[in-house]
Each structure stands twice: as structure tokens, then as C-alpha cells.
Amino acid sequence: MTTLTEVPETAAARETPARRRRRVDRLPYLLLLPALVIIGVLLLWPLGQVVAMSFYRLNSVRQLRGDREWPWVGLGNYTQILSDPFFLTVLRNTVLFAVANVLLTMVLGTLVGLLLNRLGRKMATFVASCVMLAWATPALTGTIVWKWIFDDTSGLVTWLFNALPDGLSNGLFGRSDWTGYGWFNSPLLFFAILTLVVVWHSFPFIAVSVLAGLKSVPSELHEAARVDGASAWRVFWRITFPLLRPVFGILIVLSTIWDFKVFTQQFVLAGGTQDRPTFMLSIYSYAEAFSPPPKYGLGAAIAVILTLILLVVTGFYVRMVLRQEDES
């Protein structure tokens, strides 16, 4: 890092040192002020507020507007949630979904990153551009398209399964006519499709980051190892992975954070907040708070639980970034 002097040594600075220094001392804080106010009011204050709200029974908009009292219930909302067996279902869904998605995204993303590094120039550009398309597509429209692909009458997947030879289809799945089959009806299948959608959206970021990391590793190392007859598997675990360990660390943490709070894709795929068996923490919190009858306090308590889980993950992330900053 270069040394940053605060004041350029100019003639003006020497003429009125006292005035100049005072202005300079304040200037950075003045420049920061608007950002600090916005972050404070729109992010930090609500973060505190959600904790506060979780201690009250808030069941009407009038209470929010301040027209009615806020009855204090202490940890009542938390005990209500934690003693409800449904919470366990939600927690299990959330954790299993996050683990599965992080794992799949990382594996697929890394493989694609390695592949892009090995492809010829033209082919690599072509594949990378296609991969970018998946990344760039908004969560909303990406999910709508996948829903169309899984449409129960004219969807591509329904057609594919109908196209299987009847005998094979009957033998494997016990049915040959797939028209009208509800792909989203069983929770397991729903989560499988949601995983497909989320992995499709998020593997490009991993692939591109891994590729960027690979480009920074001197290629002689790989070549030397390969000349020595090491298999691709060994080269990856012995050379590539240790060198890119910090990048992988950050990518895993970021993916974990993102996959723990998936909302849009689930909301669109499930068609709203009615499909309780597939609830995860973020949509559970939203549904409790905003589906009539509103239970803002309860929703806030669930949001706090989600935030606490993510806080732990964030701790890892910040430590990693700071360590990287020190090294560079």
C-alpha cells in the first residue's frame, strides 16, 4: 500500500497552516456523512428495530403506525416459534437446502472454471459468454422460464418424459403419461427444481471467480506437475486448491450466505407463500408477518434467528477478506 499523505505540501498550506489543517481534518468526515446517515438509517437502525419488534405482540398495521399500544411479550415470540415442531421442519429445509446448494454450486462452478481455463481461446469465450447469460438473468425471470420448462401440459420436461418409451417410463416411475403431472407438488421434487434454478443462477459467479484465480497462478506449476505424470485430480488437490484456498474460502462463505436466504426463486416457483411444507427461514418470516392475519412480532423473531445464523457466517467472511487485504 502506498503511503497516503493527507495534505499536499502546497504554498497555500504553508501560508495558513492552522486553518488548512482544520479543514483537512474534517473533510473526510463530511464526505462520509451522507453515506453514514443512509447506512445508519436504512440498514443499521432497521436491524436494531427488527430485534426490538421481536419482543412485542404486533398483530395489526395500526400498531405499526403507532395508533395502538405495543404489548411487551419478552421472549414469548421465540418460545412460541422454538416450541412449534414446524420450526424444525423449516430449519431442516433451510440447512439442507443451503448445504446441498453450496456444495453443488461450488463443485459445478469449480469444474466449469477449470474447464474454461483449459479450452481454446474461441471456445472459452463462447462458453464464458453463455455462462454469463445465466448469471445476468434476473432471479425473477430466470425462475419464470424454469417454471415454463416444467409446465405440466406443454413444458419441455413434461414432453421429454412423455417421449420416453412407455415400457421404460412405467418400469422406472410407474407411469407413462406425464401430462398434468404436478412437478412442484411433492416437497422433495420442489426442492430439487429449486436447487436446479438456484445452482443455474449462481454457478457462473463461482466459475468466473475460480477462472480469475487460476489465471493468477503461474501456469508453469501445472505444466511441471503434468510433465511429472501427475493426474488431473492430483494436480487440482496438490497445486491448484492450496494456491486458491483463500478464494475458495470466500466463495464458500458468500454462497452460504446467499443460499441461506433464497427468497425470490422460491416465492415465484411456489406461486406465493401458501406452500408451507417447503418453507425456509426467509419465506417463513415473511409469511408470518404479511400473510393475513399479520404477525409482525413473530415474523421479526424468525428474521432475527436467520440473521444470527448469517452473522456467524459473516464473521468468517470478514476475517478472510481482512486477511487477504493484509497480504496484498
Add this chain to the structure above:
Amino acid sequence: MRKVALNAAGLLVALFAAFPVYWMISTSLKPSSEIFSSTPQPVPTHPTLTHYREILTGNLIPGVSFFDFFLNSALVAVSTVVLSGLVALLAATAVARFRFKLRTSFLIMLLVVQMIPLEALVIPLFLMIQRLGLYNTLPSLILTYLGFSLPFAVWMLRGFVAAVPKELEEAAAIDGASRAQTFRRILFPLVAPGLVATSIFSFITAWNELIFALTFINDQGRYTLPVAMTFFFGRDDTNWGPVMAASTLFTLPVIIFFLLVQRRMVSGLVAGAVKG
């Protein structure tokens, strides 16, 4: 042989990644008879713009046209971009150009607040919006998205500011330029490309957002495009032609903007360590 296998794998990846986007555009150009036929056509055999005409001339939701929603979305996104760019530029200059006591604390805070699950803030922000009397207004969304896009914008911009050689400003100062002049004449033009890149990210954040828009706006005439789309498409018998046409119109600007700036996205998130 090895080469062939690699290229085949590459094509497979490309197909998986790009197919949904292709299928969206392709479906939007097919006449309904082709969309609902029992054997899907890989390419539209009779391409038509009917669905686009229907979307652009008819009403997406009774009484409200696509353009109304488009305008709402554009108004919200552009306001967010302008405000967030301005504030972020000031803050980025502070962290990239000055050493002061709270600098490191501020940078750490920027990292941490980016990790706040925004989904957890719907309820308290709903409270704030109700209290401010902004419920059911577009400014409620502008305010919300401003908060969401700012930390990343500052984080990204500080790299651009730091990349401008300090000597230029010092030279200007020696020539007698005031701080404001130096900022306006030297720093601003040189940081402008970075500001554009940052703005595009803020734009995409605001343009794509669904949950808050769904929660804070009640009046159909004030829906943003994403909310309108979920209503339009959530009807019982989804008419996929117009839905895909609307999705395409919604998606294309994002893809174009995104491709312009994606390089910086990676460095902004991973190499978070742009020197400053």
C-alpha cells in the same frame, strides 16, 4: 481425443447455461398454437411478434399497461442510481484519498452491512415506511434501494478513485485550484467510467427487486415491473406467450448492462482487496 472431450463438455455447459434464456426468447416469438403443441419446436417455425404487440398495446393487469409499470420501475431505478452514485462518490473519495481515524472501521462496516440479510429487514422497513407515511408510494422503494445499493457502490468506487494518480490532483492544487475545483475538474472526469459501472449495479439491484416492491406498494397503478409480472403470470391458466414476451422485455436491458460491467463484479466481490 482429449480436446474433443473438453470441447464437448464446454458445449454442454454452454447449453445448460444459455438454454433457459434462449427458450424464453424463442417461446416469446412463437404463435400460441406452436407454444401449446404436444411436440415442442426447437426454433419458432412461424415467428411472430403477436405476443409483444399484446403486451405493449394491451393491459398487463386490467387498467394498467406495460408502459406504466415500465415507467414506475425506471423512475425508481434511475432515482436510486443518481442518489446512490452521488453519495457513494463522496464516501469513496473520503476512504481512498484520506487517512483518518475511523477509516478502517468504516471499511469493515461496509463489508458487514453488505452481509445483512435484506429479507430480514422487510418487517422493520415496513414499519419505518408506515411511520413516515410513505406506504404505497414509489419514494418508499427509492429510499429502500438506496440503502441496499450504497455499501457495494462505495466499496466498488473506492477502487476507481484510488486508481486515479494523486499527482494530478496535487498538480492542480499547486496551480491554485480549490478542493472543489480539483474534485470537479480532475477527479470526477477520471472516475466517471467507474461511476458508470457502479451505477449499473445499483440499477440492476433496483430494477430486479421483488419482495420490498411487493410489500410496500398496494395500488396496482404503482406496481413496479417485477410485481406486475408475478401477478400477470400467477393467473390460473398461464398464457406463456405473453409472459415470455414480457420476461424478455424485462430481462434484455439487464443482460446488456450486466455484460458491460461483469468484470468489475468479480473483482469487487472476491478480490475485495482493491488497494486503497
